[in-house]
Amino acid sequence: MIKLIQKTEAPALASYKNEALKETQKRIQKLQNPKNDVIEALKKAKDIKDNRAKVY
Numbered sequence: 001m002i003k004l005i006q007k008t009e010a011p012a013l014a015s016y017k018n019e020a021l022k023e024t025q026k027r028i029q030k031l032q033n034p035k036n037d038v039i040e041a042l043k044k045a046k047d048i049k050d051n052r053a054k055v056y
């Protein structure tokens with residue numbers, strides 16, 4: 001069982017635009033990092049076969 005000890009309300013913001021922009025910039029920086037794990041994993045896992053000749 002979990003018991004709530006303290007509750008802190010988040011401050012109300014007039015606009016979440018700045019917060020969304022900050023989060024977007026963080027994600028862009030993460031993707032542009034040359035050591036990005038996701039991009040490296042995709043490069044290693046690529047196994048593309050051109051089967052267009054079988055279809056056309």
